[in-house]
Amino acid sequence: MEFNSDKAIYLQIADYICDQIQMKKWKSNEKIPSVRELAVILEVNPNTVMRAYDHLQQQEIIYTKRGMGYFVNEHSSAKILKERKDQFLKEELPAIFRRMQMLGINSNELLSQLDYFNKTNV
Amino acid sequence: MEFNSDKAIYLQIADYICDQIQMKKWKSNEKIPSVRELAVILEVNPNTVMRAYDHLQQQEIIYTKRGMGYFVNEHSSAKILKERKDQFLKEELPAIFRRMQMLGINSNELLSQLDYFNKTNV
Amino acid sequence: MEFNSDKAIYLQIADYICDQIQMKKWKSNEKIPSVRELAVILEVNPNTVMRAYDHLQQQEIIYTKRGMGYFVNEHSSAKILKERKDQFLKEELPAIFRRMQMLGINSNELLSQLDYFNKTNV
Amino acid sequence: MEFNSDKAIYLQIADYICDQIQMKKWKSNEKIPSVRELAVILEVNPNTVMRAYDHLQQQEIIYTKRGMGYFVNEHSSAKILKERKDQFLKEELPAIFRRMQMLGINSNELLSQLDYFNKTNV
DNA sequence: GTGGTCTAGACCACC
DNA sequence: GTGGTCTAGACCACA
Numbered sequence: 001m002e003f004n005s006d007k008a009i010y011l012q013i014a015d016y017i018c019d020q021i022q023m024k025k026w027k028s029n030e031k032i033p034s035v036r037e038l039a040v041i042l043e044v045n046p047n048t049v050m051r052a053y054d055h056l057q058q059q060e061i062i063y064t065k066r067g068m069g070y071f072v073n074e075h076s077s078a079k080i081l082k083e084r085k086d087q088f089l090k091e092e093l094p095a096i097f098r099r100m101q102m103l104g105i106n107s108n109e110l111l112s113q114l115d116y117f118n119k120t121n122v
Numbered sequence: 123m124e125f126n127s128d129k130a131i132y133l134q135i136a137d138y139i140c141d142q143i144q145m146k147k148w149k150s151n152e153k154i155p156s157v158r159e160l161a162v163i164l165e166v167n168p169n170t171v172m173r174a175y176d177h178l179q180q181q182e183i184i185y186t187k188r189g190m191g192y193f194v195n196e197h198s199s200a201k202i203l204k205e206r207k208d209q210f211l212k213e214e215l216p217a218i219f220r221r222m223q224m225l226g227i228n229s230n231e232l233l234s235q236l237d238y239f240n241k242t243n244v
Numbered sequence: 245m246e247f248n249s250d251k252a253i254y255l256q257i258a259d260y261i262c263d264q265i266q267m268k269k270w271k272s273n274e275k276i277p278s279v280r281e282l283a284v285i286l287e288v289n290p291n292t293v294m295r296a297y298d299h300l301q302q303q304e305i306i307y308t309k310r311g312m313g314y315f316v317n318e319h320s321s322a323k324i325l326k327e328r329k330d331q332f333l334k335e336e337l338p339a340i341f342r343r344m345q346m347l348g349i350n351s352n353e354l355l356s357q358l359d360y361f362n363k364t365n366v
Numbered sequence: 367m368e369f370n371s372d373k374a375i376y377l378q379i380a381d382y383i384c385d386q387i388q389m390k391k392w393k394s395n396e397k398i399p400s401v402r403e404l405a406v407i408l409e410v411n412p413n414t415v416m417r418a419y420d421h422l423q424q425q426e427i428i429y430t431k432r433g434m435g436y437f438v439n440e441h442s443s444a445k446i447l448k449e450r451k452d453q454f455l456k457e458e459l460p461a462i463f464r465r466m467q468m469l470g471i472n473s474n475e476l477l478s479q480l481d482y483f484n485k486t487n488v
Numbered sequence: 489g490t491g492g493t494c495t496a497g498a499c500c501a502c503c
Numbered sequence: 504g505t506g507g508t509c510t511a512g513a514c515c516a517c518a
Contacts, residue, residue, distance in 0.1 A: 008508060034490065045510045050492080058424065066253070067490045067518035085225050089235065096218055097239045102144070103207050107236055113211065114229055117219045130502065131432070167503055252517065266468070289518055329469050333479065340462055341483045347451050351480055357455065358473055361463045374493060400505065411495045416507075433503035433505045490518075496511090503505070 001042050009044060013052035018061065021072055022080045031069045032062065123164050135164065135174035140183065143194055144202045153191050154184065245286050257286065257296035262305065265316055266324045275313050276306065367408050375410060379418035384427065387438055388446045397435045398428065 001016065003009050020026045032038075035053060039046040053070055056062045061076045073079075100110065123138065125131050142148045154160075157175060161168040175192055178184045183198045195201075222232065245260065247253050264270045276282075279297060283290040297314055300306045305320045317323075344354065367382065369375050386392045398404075401419060405412040419436055422428045427442045439445075466476065 010508080035492095036490085047511090048509065051508090053491090064491065065518090066249075066492090067516085069490060081225070085227070088221060088225055088227070092218065092221070093232075093235050094239060096214065097236060097243075099206075099210060099214070101243075102141075103203065103210060105207070105210070107233065110215075110236070111229065111233075113215050114219060114232070117216060121219075121223075127432070132502080169503060173503085254517080263468075291518055295518085325469065328465075329471070332465060332469060332471070336462065336465070337476075337479050338483060340458065341480060341487075343454060343458070345487075347447070347454055349451070349454070351477065354459075354480070355473065355477075357459050358463060358476070361460060365463075365467075376493080401507095402505085413496090414494065417493090419506090430506065431503090432507095433501085435505060491516090493513100493515080495513080498508100498510080500508080501506090 010048050010051040010055065013038075013042065013044070013049060014055050017052065017056060018080050018084075021061065021076050022084070024077055026072050028072050028074050028076065030072050032072060034069050131166065132170050132173040132177065135160075135166070135171060136177050138164075139174065139178060140202050140206075143183065143198050144206070146199055148194050150194050150196050150198065152194050154194060156191055253288065254292050254295040254299065257282075257288070257293060258299050260286075261296065261300060262324050262328075265305065265320050266328070268321055270316050272316050272318050272320065274316050276316060278313055376414050376417040376421065379404075379408065379410070379415060380421050383418065383422060384446050387427065387442050388450075390443055392438050394438050394440045394442065396438050398438060400435050 003012050017026075017032065020032075026032050033041070035046050035049045038044075039049045042049070053062065053064075057064060057070070060073055061080065062070050063073055064070050100106075125134050139148075139154065142154075148154050155163070157168050157171045160166075161171045164171070175184065175186075179186060179192070182195055183202065184192045185195055186192050222228075247256050261270075261276065264276075270276050277285070279290050279293045282288075283293045286293070297306065297308075301308060301314070304317055305324065306314045307317055308314050344350070369378050383392075383398065386398075392398050399407070401412050401415045404410075405415045408415065419428065419430075423430060423436075426439055427446065428436045429439055430436050466472075
């Protein structure tokens with residue numbers, strides 16, 4: 001996995017885990033990789049993975065059983081999808097639209113860009 | 123002015139200045155507010171404003187005359203517009219489109235959101 | 245049985261066993277459930293129950309006969325009661341009183357809470 | 367400061383900070399010691415202090431201004447007092463009362479212990 | 489084996 | 504100066 005340098009690694013790991021859960025690759029009440037395991041896979045310090053897990057536990061995405069590992073919470077998949085969609089519609093899109101206004105880009109241009117994107121990303 | 127905590131304040135100030143220039147509120151070869159003036163207005167440490175000015179000077183958006191202050195470069199407005207548009211089309215839009223794919227949002231939903239935005243931002 | 249996450253499970257199991265002995269549900273020289281039995285009942289790993297039994301054996305609350313199981317020691321009930329009372333008076337109560345001081349709770353409020361507790365726990 | 371070994375140091379530090387805030391030694395919107403400063407004072411690793419601050423920030427007890435330090439949130443003092451009192455009345459006291467029932471301690475004995483405590487802690 | 493805590497020391501961006 | 508992140512390595516209790 002490659003890490004982007006303008007976002008904390010532990011947050012990128014948390015995002016990666018959310019991706020897996022949202023796509024149901026890791027299901028409800030299923031054990032996720034141990035801290036050390038994932039640290040080896042991602043070539044990262046165990047503390048960094050730990051921090052990502054901690055972060056997700058506070059959001060109740062995952063939970064821990066002592067001595068046994070971390071597990072996916074019930075309904076986390078739907079919860080993640082919902083929160084991401086909310087954030088997208090309420091914050092990211094409006095920001096984009098404001099930007100379009102400022103730059104004088106209209107909806108036609110937007111659609112043609114979308115068409116182009118879809119063609120080149122089959 | 124409110125600052126977003128996930129972007130450096132001096133960069134947000136630089137953005138703000140670019141906004142003014144792009145919208146031609148501050149015109150070519152016109153003096154812009156002094157570091158101290160702007161610091162008072164934005165309720166920010168003068169060092170932070172200084173850093174924003176520095177940043178913009180390196181990009182040749184503004185220039186300084188010793189003892190007189192900072193001034194807007196010729197053609198800065200067009201330059202800013204062009205750079206912003208480029209970045210928007212090459213980076214921001216594709217990121218948004220990728221996001222839409224992942225969240226299962228199609229072009230119809232995008233358009234309806236845009237309609238809604240336009241109606242509520244007259 | 246529900247376990248509190250801020251105390252080791254094996255200690256909570258040991259407490260549970262002490263409860264039974266103190267209340268004389270499990271009497272002197274009587275056999276207590278086997279490790280496996282109790283593990284099934286409490287939905288816990290047998291190792292964890294084993295550890296609780298080990299702990300209690302060191303305190304001479306229970307003893308083992310090879311091949312036969314674990315048994316309650318003579319006088320364990322009284323011993324447990326005495327030790328618990330001691331700890332309660334010397335450590336738990338003073339801690340509570342210190343807490344009350346800090347929170348500005350006086351003896352009247354304490355008594356009214358006790359009244360309320362007694363009424364709702366008949 | 368002495369640390370108790372049966373609770374994480376960073377939580378004890380967080381408690382200590384809450385004490386200061388509750389007692390209004392550190393007031394609303396006032397700067398609290400920097401991570402490094404407190405680390406030196408408490409003879410602890412800066413990371414450990416950082417973790418305590420992080421913990422309190424998530425509970426909105428304190429907040430951070432980049433490059434400037436940590437500050438006490440508005441109303442944190444009252445909030446801490448309220449939460450501690452709630453926890454005391456709803457969890458700690460009932461546990462104590464249950465314990466009293468089990469140990470055969472009545473309200474008279476409780477009061478005499480409280481008297482004794484008050485005399486010896488003037 | 490698992491999580492959890494802690495230290496020591498480093499580097500970075502920001503104010 | 505400030506916070507924030509990351510690494511390396513250690514130790515502990517728990518299952």
